[in-house]
Structures are given as C-alpha cells and as structure tokens.
Amino acid sequence: MNRLPVRPVRALGAALVLLAMFLTALLGSTARAGSCQGVGCVTAGPRLAQVDSTQGPLLNALLGGLLGSSLNVSVADWNALNSNSVDLGLFLNALQARTSTGSTTAALNANATLAQFLGAAVDAAQLQGDTAAVNAIGALTGGLNVPALNLTARVGDFLRLSFNQAAFAGTRLNLLNLVTGGVQLFNSANTLTTASNPISLGSLSVNLSSLGIAGLSATTPTVTLYAQVTEPPIMICGPSGTQFYTASIRVKLNVDLSGLDNLGVTGVAGATLSLTNVRLYLDVARAQGTLGTVSAVSRALSLQATPGLVNLYLGDIPDSTFFNRTHVLTGADLGYARIGTASASVSVLGVGSQVVNMDVNARASGNGSYPLGTLSFGGPYPQSAKVGSSTAAVPVLVDDLLQTLDVKLTVTSSVLLGLEGAVNTLVSTLTAPVRTLSGTVLRPILVAVLQATVDRLLALLGIGIGQAEVTVLGVNNACTVTGNVYRDTEPDGTRSGTESWGGPAVWVTQTVSGAARQSSAVGASDGAFSFTLGEGTSVLLVSPSAGAITPARPAGYVFVNPVGGSVTRVVDASSTSVPDVSFGLFAGDRVTGTVFRDDGRGGGTPNNARQDGTEPILTAETLTLTGSGGIRTASTDTQGRYTLYVPGGWTANRVSTGSSPVTGVYDGSAVTLAGSVGGTGVRPYPLPDPSGTDRQADFGVVRSLTLSAAAAQSSEAPVTLRYLHTLKPGTLGTLSVSAISAYPARVSLDSNCDGTVDASERATTVTTVTVDAAWPRDPSGDLKGCAAELALDVPAGTPDGSSDNALLNVTLAWSGNAGVTDAAGTADRSTVVPGTVLSKKVSNLTRAPATEADTVDAYPGDTLRYCLTATNTGPFTASAVVVQDTLKPSVTYAPGTLTLDGTTLTDAADTDAGELVARQVTVRVPTLAAGAQTRICFQVLVP
Numbered sequence: 001m002n003r004l005p006v007r008p009v010r011a012l013g014a015a016l017v018l019l020a021m022f023l024t025a026l027l028g029s030t031a032r033a034g035s036c037q038g039v040g041c042v043t044a045g046p047r048l049a050q051v052d053s054t055q056g057p058l059l060n061a062l063l064g065g066l067l068g069s070s071l072n073v074s075v076a077d078w079n080a081l082n083s084n085s086v087d088l089g090l091f092l093n094a095l096q097a098r099t100s101t102g103s104t105t106a107a108l109n110a111n112a113t114l115a116q117f118l119g120a121a122v123d124a125a126q127l128q129g130d131t132a133a134v135n136a137i138g139a140l141t142g143g144l145n146v147p148a149l150n151l152t153a154r155v156g157d158f159l160r161l162s163f164n165q166a167a168f169a170g171t172r173l174n175l176l177n178l179v180t181g182g183v184q185l186f187n188s189a190n191t192l193t194t195a196s197n198p199i200s201l202g203s204l205s206v207n208l209s210s211l212g213i214a215g216l217s218a219t220t221p222t223v224t225l226y227a228q229v230t231e232p233p234i235m236i237c238g239p240s241g242t243q244f245y246t247a248s249i250r251v252k253l254n255v256d257l258s259g260l261d262n263l264g265v266t267g268v269a270g271a272t273l274s275l276t277n278v279r280l281y282l283d284v285a286r287a288q289g290t291l292g293t294v295s296a297v298s299r300a301l302s303l304q305a306t307p308g309l310v311n312l313y314l315g316d317i318p319d320s321t322f323f324n325r326t327h328v329l330t331g332a333d334l335g336y337a338r339i340g341t342a343s344a345s346v347s348v349l350g351v352g353s354q355v356v357n358m359d360v361n362a363r364a365s366g367n368g369s370y371p372l373g374t375l376s377f378g379g380p381y382p383q384s385a386k387v388g389s390s391t392a393a394v395p396v397l398v399d400d401l402l403q404t405l406d407v408k409l410t411v412t413s414s415v416l417l418g419l420e421g422a423v424n425t426l427v428s429t430l431t432a433p434v435r436t437l438s439g440t441v442l443r444p445i446l447v448a449v450l451q452a453t454v455d456r457l458l459a460l461l462g463i464g465i466g467q468a469e470v471t472v473l474g475v476n477n478a479c480t481v482t483g484n485v486y487r488d489t490e491p492d493g494t495r496s497g498t499e500s501w502g503g504p505a506v507w508v509t510q511t512v513s514g515a516a517r518q519s520s521a522v523g524a525s526d527g528a529f530s531f532t533l534g535e536g537t538s539v540l541l542v543s544p545s546a547g548a549i550t551p552a553r554p555a556g557y558v559f560v561n562p563v564g565g566s567v568t569r570v571v572d573a574s575s576t577s578v579p580d581v582s583f584g585l586f587a588g589d590r591v592t593g594t595v596f597r598d599d600g601r602g603g604g605t606p607n608n609a610r611q612d613g614t615e616p617i618l619t620a621e622t623l624t625l626t627g628s629g630g631i632r633t634a635s636t637d638t639q640g641r642y643t644l645y646v647p648g649g650w651t652a653n654r655v656s657t658g659s660s661p662v663t664g665v666y667d668g669s670a671v672t673l674a675g676s677v678g679g680t681g682v683r684p685y686p687l688p689d690p691s692g693t694d695r696q697a698d699f700g701v702v703r704s705l706t707l708s709a710a711a712a713q714s715s716e717a718p719v720t721l722r723y724l725h726t727l728k729p730g731t732l733g734t735l736s737v738s739a740i741s742a743y744p745a746r747v748s749l750d751s752n753c754d755g756t757v758d759a760s761e762r763a764t765t766v767t768t769v770t771v772d773a774a775w776p777r778d779p780s781g782d783l784k785g786c787a788a789e790l791a792l793d794v795p796a797g798t799p800d801g802s803s804d805n806a807l808l809n810v811t812l813a814w815s816g817n818a819g820v821t822d823a824a825g826t827a828d829r830s831t832v833v834p835g836t837v838l839s840k841k842v843s844n845l846t847r848a849p850a851t852e853a854d855t856v857d858a859y860p861g862d863t864l865r866y867c868l869t870a871t872n873t874g875p876f877t878a879s880a881v882v883v884q885d886t887l888k889p890s891v892t893y894a895p896g897t898l899t900l901d902g903t904t905l906t907d908a909a910d911t912d913a914g915e916l917v918a919r920q921v922t923v924r925v926p927t928l929a930a931g932a933q934t935r936i937c938f939q940v941l942v943p
Contacts (some may be wrong), residue, residue, distance in 0.1 A: 482530045
C-alpha cells in the first residue's frame, strides 16, 4: 500500500479562489491599467448526483487504467469524493508546500508528481475537517503503484491561475472532478493508455426484434475498452471572451458479437452471415466554449458552448498510430478488419458444387459536428447546464459511419477446379447484400455500445458525443493594478517625471492572508510591474526575491513611500478601478527619531536620553545633517518626529540639534549620554557611512541653567545690600551656590518660590540645593524660576567711593549624569557713597500759624506734624535708602497720616514703602539721585 503522508499547511483566514487564463489572454487588448471586469470560473464537465454500484467499478477500471495501475476504491469512498469539495485556495497552498515552491504560481508551473497532487488534496480536505474525503483519497492513493505515483505533470496545465485566490469568494472544487481531471492530466503528460488494464463494460443487451430478421430478437455483445487522454481538460476563470474546454480522448472498442450467427442474406439463396467482432475507434475532440456576458455585481454569466467534434472509425488502426498523441488521424490510417464470416453454395453443371466460406472485412468512418448552444447562469453556484444530447447524437453519428461502410469478402475455403468463375461471381453478387445486412444489424448494436461507452464511462470524465455539460463555479470581479518601483532622489515620497529605477533586481509580490500568490519582476530601467487582483484584500510588497511574504529593501536602499514597503488593495464586486501603486526607494540611509524634553517631568527619569514619564516632545526643532556631500536639514513635526536622509557615498556624517543642551542619544538599542553640557560625544552625533539602513536617533534635550542679570547699588556705610535674582534650573539635579565678595556675603533661597525672600528664608544660608520632582514648575511644565538673594554686609568705616563686584556662582550637576554640570553666574556691583543728610522739622497744626520749626509749643489735644527730609549729598545715586524715626513716649501716632513726597502710605508692613511697627516709622526709598531730596511726614496727637 502506498499511503500519502498528511502534511499540515497554513490555512487562509478566508481562502478564496480564482482559476484563470494567462494574463494577456484574460485582459485582452482593450483592458486598461486599473480597470475592473467581471470574471467567471467555469469547468466543462458533469456534477454527478451520486456514484452508483456500477459506476464505482468503472471508475476504478478507468482511472486505474489511465494511470497504468489498478484501483479498488469502494463506492462509499467514491461518493465521499463526489459529495465533498475543497477550497481551491487551500489546495493551492498545499500544493505549494508539497512542491516546496515559493508561490502558488510557481507550484502550478512546477513538475509535480501525482503523489504531490493527491497529497495536496488530502491536506486541503484535512484543513476543512473532511475526514471522509481524506480517507477516500488515501484509499485511492493506496491502490496505485509506485510508477503511477511518480508520474509528473504541470498542474497549471489543468488549473490555470492568473489571479489571487481571493478573487472568487466561496468558489469550491468538487473533489471527484479534481481527481478525475488530475488523472486525465497525468495520463496526457505521460505515455500511457489503458492497454495494460483494458476496461470491460460487460455484456449489453440489445433488442434486435424490430429489424424483422428471422430468428434474430436480441444479442448481448461484450465490450472491451482502451483509452488515452490526448489533451487534458482545463478549469478557467476569466472575463467575457475567455475560452474553456474539456479533455480530448481516444477510445478503442473491441465489440464481441458472438451469437449473431447464420443470418440469412437476402437475394442469395442459402447465403448466411455471421458477425463476430467489431473494432471501433473513437476520437473525441474537446468540447469548448466561450464566456459571454459576465456581471460581477449581479453574479450572472452567459456563455456559448459547442460539443466536441467526433471522428468514429470501424476497421483497423494500428495501436502505435492510434495512441500516438502527436499523430493526427486521417482516413489513410484506417484499414480493413474482419467483422465476421459469410457462407454460400455454388454449383456448375458438369463440374460440381461446393460451399464457399468467406471472411467479411470492413472499414468505415464517420464524424459528427454539433451546433453552438447558449446558456445563462444566475447562481447559486456551482450550477450546471447542458448543450446538446448524446442520446440524440449517437444514432446520427452511427448512421454517418455506416453510410461509408466498405465491405470486402475474402474466400477462405479451397475452390474446386472449374468453379473459380462461379465463386468470383458469388463474391461479387454477395458483397452488396452482406454490406446491407451488416449495416442493418450493426446499427442498433453500435448505438447501444457507444451510448453505454459515453453514458457509463466517458461521462465520468465529462466527455460526451454531441453534448457538452458546463459547470459554473462562481462569478466575481477582477481588477488590474499597475505600478512602478522608482529611485526617489529628493526624497519627497512622490515620483517626478524624471525618476525611474535603474537599481538592483527587485520583485513585487502579491500576498493574501500572509501567503504569496504571484510575483512580478520590475522593469530594470522603468521599474514597471502589473498584477490582476481578484475580490478580497491583497498586499503588494517589494523584495529582492520572488515569492516573499514580507517587504525587504534591496542592499543600499531604504523605503521612502510607502515607508514599510507594502500597500494594501481591496477589490469587491462593485469595484470599477484600483489605484495604481508606486514604491519609492532612496539610495542611502534614513535617520529618524524624536526630540523631547529630557527633564524628568511626570515621573520620568531625567537626563537619560529616553522619553519617559510625561516628558514632552518638541516641535519645530531643527536638526542638521552635515557630511562630505553637504548639509541637509529637517524639522520635527507635531509628534516631535524628524526624518533625515543620508545619500549613499557621503562620509563623515553627523547630526546636531538646536542650541539647547543635549542629554544623550538613543539609537533604538543603546543610549549614548553626553559627556558635558556642551554635548561631548552626541553634539554633533556621528553616523556610520550609509549602507541602506534605517537608523534611529532620539535626542533628549533640556533647558540651560539661567540666573537673572546683575544689578548695582550704592549706599553709605554701614549697610546691608540685598541683590534679588531669579534662578531657573534647566533640568533635575543638584545645585551648588557660592558667592565671592570683599564684604561678608550670604545667599538665601526663595524656598516657596513666591518671588521674594522673607526673613524666615533669610535665616538659612544656601550652599547646595536638590532640584527634584518637588521643584515647582511653571504652566508650560518647565522648572520654575525661584528667587535667590545675595546679601552683602558693608561695614562701618568703609571709605566713600569704595566699590565691589560680588560674584554669585551657581552650578547644576545633572541627575543621573553627575559628571555633566551646567553653570550660571552674575556680578553685582556695590558702591559706598557719602551719607544721606536727614533733617527733621515739626509744626503744630492746632495752633496758628502752623510754621515748621525745630521745636514748637504743644498742649494737650494738639496735633503735631513731623517732616523728615533726606538729602543725597554724594556724587552717586543712593540706593536702598531707609528713613526711620521712633515716636516719643509722650505722643500718640495719628493713623493714616504717613506720606512720602505727598503720597499717602499705609501704616501696615505690606508692599508699599512705609510702615509703623512698634512705634517706629520706617520708609524705604529705592533710589535717591545725587543732590535729590525726599520728604517723609506723619502726625501725632499730644495727650
């Protein structure tokens, strides 16, 4: 037993089928790129209701004989094949796997063995869960000998595939049709007939009573058949105008007529005829047809079909001639063959008499041609219909044959001397009535034999005489898509009129559900390609090799548009066109990446060159590529992404970002951190020489540490001068603060970041500060600027005109990369100037006149006003002038009377210049120009 192994194959999600003529034949000269048209899938042949107990043994004999082997498949197994069908997409995938080819197209064009063909049918049936069909094919395979299983043929000569399987949703192929079609294919591709295993049709019962021949009522001839397929059948799918056909076959019939003895020959007394054996030769050309109207939308189809031309011969044709597929049979190949014997008596007066025995040799030829028929189909599919009728055609064919019946009588007995002339006369006289009687008796027998041959045997192969049966498997839509692969030199993702290919060899492959369907080598110069797509979803992809299922760029190139190297096209029943496809490739490298703020916001890790937490992307950031060939720039988009293309051949390539400090670069697998705040090692970031590679370079950037500008103050000594600055870190880390001055200096930090440094905050002198997640951020998310105060204590006795530049230095060591420090500094200038002169006057507002004087008389209930005048007698502007006066114990302050240069101040210690605290009046004057005065007044009550 030869059992085929069951091999798993990859199942399509919804495998769809299209069998088609070659592309050029399918589209014809009128099809345009991108256009769609309806296509029908058709096979010429029957769909049996069931295999009965007589057909099963005949199938064993016929198919086994055609393969030079023997079969003993049960009727149940034949019916399992007849009642099950497979998705042809699954079958083709399985054939691809069995033949170890790169695509279904390659599998169809490969020389597959019969074992691989049947094994693919097993695999497809197994995937569908058709256990009965799997077992049936196993039984068929097990009965075949090794030479039969090793027969080879191109399955594409039977199944002609030009579209992807998705083109015919729901199209399925009957397994019995697949097996019988395959057997015809493998027979036609090899030098085989059924000679070694002739097929017996058994005894036929033919009623001859209507002939009116005495003693002749019926006969039971036996028929032995030898067959050879001269041209295999095909299954096709195509548009209007596509042709289809059945197999063509040659059949030799040996008909044993034993029992037709001693028939009386009219017109010659005592003459008898015995018919013994007839050899018939049947040459049935293919039935063929043409698709007419095909509507994908309505799923309707019309066609015209013509039954195959039939040549029928009676006589003798050598087997070496008849079964020579390359030889076209003609009448010259036909010789006489003995079909029976005749007997009659002759006598000559004075000589004597004798019985003359003769062989009856005959030959005849006839042919039948049949009219064109039109059929219409509307589904559901599969749907079958017939043109013509074998029942009607066979009698006509036999009549045409017998009209040419040529009979020769050959004397087989010895002729007595003297009777020669009489015998010759007898032969001449007897020939015509023997021919007539032979034709009369043979006609019903030959009709019965041919009808039995066709109806019981050839019909199993879809072959008829004067009849064509057509099965439509489905009607769907198919669209042509064309395109180009081009070198995008800009690159801008759009093909210009001058951009062509001229690169290395590449293919465009169509895949469906991850399986390769067909590949097209693109034009070497123009990069052109073309496909025909059927209904469903197809992915078209570029690769350096045919049959690829994933996109791959050729060496030295990157995909530009589409960036993934593949596009999807969808065809449905209503599609009228499909957009063409262009694949743009760039010779060189592509560098892509993200630029983001690497400052640790939202729980991210700062300064690590990896975008995490809620670290934001940066838009409109300019990146610059510099190399041996020049400079290219790109800007980040709304997603913070950029793309730079490095032309092949450029060297010394490097990429840099804008002016912000770079924390590092992530290349998709590893991080390179900056070695300094200036970006050592990453600013600019070096790139390898281009090699057709997609490279990643994500840049983390932060803001610089900033300190607001320096200030200057002048004052008399002694004094404490305070310089308020805004300190704004650019990222998280550790701040170090120092001050250098000729005077004692200390730095205080606005710990609550409200913009001022209050007394409690001044109590802490700052040298280091940790900038972590707790540091406040402004509405933009950046770290907020907080106040830092530099206080200088200018001691008494400091000479007028003395000056000092106090240096405030701040450094930030980056968190996670402490070796990188950012720095900022400022120099505040302090100048000691001559003192400000203060004079004080008083007036009694209750007593007239209220004249200001050094002293006044005062009585209980009087209101006194004190005015202090501060005069800057120095050559420089005095800054931070503070005027203070303490109330005497004998008076009470009059609330709301404090003024500065006539402007009322509040009594409270708030944001304006004056305050009354613990009976002490204080007014602060920010600056007082040289020679200028300022006047502070307030009122008191005398108790």
